[in-house]
Amino acid sequence: MRRKIFALFVLSVCLFATLTASAAATVTDVNWGVNQYNVLRFVVDLTESSRYNIDVDGNQLYIRVPGAGLGSKVARRSTIKSDLAKSMSVQRDNGRVTIRIPMEKRIRRSEVHSFMLRQDPRTGRPPRIVIDVESNKKSVASKSYGATSVNRRPTPAGTQKGNGSPAAVPAYTNYKVGGGLSGKTVTIDPGHGGSDPGAIGLKGNKEKTSALAISNYLCSYLEQAGAKVTMTRTTDVDVYGPYASGRDELQARCDVASRSKADVFVSIHHNANNNRSVGGLATYYYPKTNYDARLARCVQTRMVNATRMNNYGTPQADFYVIKRSSMPAVLCEVGFISNQREEELINTPWFQKTVAKAICDGIADYFSN
Ligand SMILES: [Zn+2]
Structure with a gap:
C-alpha cells in the first residue's frame, strides 16, 4: 500500500513537472x-x-x-x-x-x-x-483614425465587463424600415483593418483589404441610389485604435452607426475554413429587431443571384456588431478567403463591384415595401 502511494506520488510529481514545463x-x-x-x-x-x-x-x-x-x-x-x-x-x-x-x-x-x-x-x-x-x-x-472620434474615454482595463455594460453613445432605435432606399442612412463596416488583418489567404491576401474595397464600391452604389452612407473606416486603420480589445474595437463600430442615426448596419467580411475546398456566401443576422432577418434574406438573395456562388443562407449568430448595433444589421461573409479560387475571385475589381451592386440591390429590396 505504501509503495503504491509512493508510486502515485512520484507519478504526480512527474505529471506536474511536465505540465509546468509545457506551459x-x-x-x-x-x-x-x-x-x-x-x-x-x-x-x-x-x-x-x-x-x-x-x-x-x-x-x-x-x-x-x-x-x-x-x-x-x-x-x-x-x-x-x-x-x-x-x-x-x-x-x-x-x-x-x-x-x-x-x-x-x-x-x-x-x-x-x-x-x-x-x-x-x-x-x-x-x-x-x-x-x-x-x-x-x-x-x-x-x-489617423479616420472620422470616427468616439465620444468616450476608453473603459479602464480590469473593470471591463465585456457584456452588458451600457454603451456611452446612446443607442439609436428610431430607424426607418420602408419607403425606398433614397434618403435612408446606411452604415457600412469594412471588417478588421489596421493592426487586425482578419483572415489571410494562401496567396497572402488579407481579409481587411478586399472587405474595404467591396465596402467602398458599396458606398458609391448606395450614394448613387440616393442613400446617405457613413463608413466605420475608409482606409486601412483600426476604428478604436491599434491592438484594442475586441470589445472596444467592435463597440466603436456600433457607435459610428448610432451617432450617424443609421437605418441599417452592414458589415463586410470574408469567411475562412480549415477545409480549403469550402466556398460560398452567407449573410448573418441576430434577431434583435423584427427586421434583421428580412434584411439578411434580401441581401443574401441578391448576392447569390449575382454571383452564382454556393448559398450558405442566412444563419443567426451573436457576432458583436450585429448583436450590439441598435438598428437592423447584417454581417456578409463574401466568399471564403481560405479557398484559393475564391481568394483570387474576391480580389478582382469585377467581383468586388458585382457583389457590392448586389448588396446595394438587396438593401433597396429591404426598404422597398
Ligand atoms: Zn472577418
Missing part, C-alpha cells in the same frame, strides 16, 4: 500603438497565457514575464513615436523576459493599466498582454 510561454512579438485618446498601448504576443508583472521605477516602466522565453524575431530595441516614450528594449535575463520603456516623464503605477487577452480562434490572434499608459495631458483626437 512555459514564449514572447513572440511586442508591438506598440497610440490610440485617439493619446493612450500609449503595448501588446505582448505570447505562445501561452502567462503571469506578468508591471513595475514603475521613476521614469522607467518595466513589463516582466517570468519564466518566459524570447522569440528570435522579436526586435531587441525599437523606436516609439509618442509624447510619452521614444524607445523600448526587450531582453531575456534571470529566466524572464523584461521589456523596459524609458518614459519621457515620471509616471505613477496608477497611470498604467493592463489585462490579458486569450487566444482568439476566429482571427488566429495569439494570447497577449495589453498594457496601457495614460497621458494626463488633454487628449487630442488623432486624424
Whole structure:
C-alpha cells in the first residue's frame, strides 16, 4: 500500500513537472500603438497565457514575464513615436523576459493599466498582454483614425465587463424600415483593418483589404441610389485604435452607426475554413429587431443571384456588431478567403463591384415595401 502511494506520488510529481514545463510561454512579438485618446498601448504576443508583472521605477516602466522565453524575431530595441516614450528594449535575463520603456516623464503605477487577452480562434490572434499608459495631458483626437472620434474615454482595463455594460453613445432605435432606399442612412463596416488583418489567404491576401474595397464600391452604389452612407473606416486603420480589445474595437463600430442615426448596419467580411475546398456566401443576422432577418434574406438573395456562388443562407449568430448595433444589421461573409479560387475571385475589381451592386440591390429590396 505504501509503495503504491509512493508510486502515485512520484507519478504526480512527474505529471506536474511536465505540465509546468509545457506551459512555459514564449514572447513572440511586442508591438506598440497610440490610440485617439493619446493612450500609449503595448501588446505582448505570447505562445501561452502567462503571469506578468508591471513595475514603475521613476521614469522607467518595466513589463516582466517570468519564466518566459524570447522569440528570435522579436526586435531587441525599437523606436516609439509618442509624447510619452521614444524607445523600448526587450531582453531575456534571470529566466524572464523584461521589456523596459524609458518614459519621457515620471509616471505613477496608477497611470498604467493592463489585462490579458486569450487566444482568439476566429482571427488566429495569439494570447497577449495589453498594457496601457495614460497621458494626463488633454487628449487630442488623432486624424489617423479616420472620422470616427468616439465620444468616450476608453473603459479602464480590469473593470471591463465585456457584456452588458451600457454603451456611452446612446443607442439609436428610431430607424426607418420602408419607403425606398433614397434618403435612408446606411452604415457600412469594412471588417478588421489596421493592426487586425482578419483572415489571410494562401496567396497572402488579407481579409481587411478586399472587405474595404467591396465596402467602398458599396458606398458609391448606395450614394448613387440616393442613400446617405457613413463608413466605420475608409482606409486601412483600426476604428478604436491599434491592438484594442475586441470589445472596444467592435463597440466603436456600433457607435459610428448610432451617432450617424443609421437605418441599417452592414458589415463586410470574408469567411475562412480549415477545409480549403469550402466556398460560398452567407449573410448573418441576430434577431434583435423584427427586421434583421428580412434584411439578411434580401441581401443574401441578391448576392447569390449575382454571383452564382454556393448559398450558405442566412444563419443567426451573436457576432458583436450585429448583436450590439441598435438598428437592423447584417454581417456578409463574401466568399471564403481560405479557398484559393475564391481568394483570387474576391480580389478582382469585377467581383468586388458585382457583389457590392448586389448588396446595394438587396438593401433597396429591404426598404422597398
Ligand atoms: Zn472577418
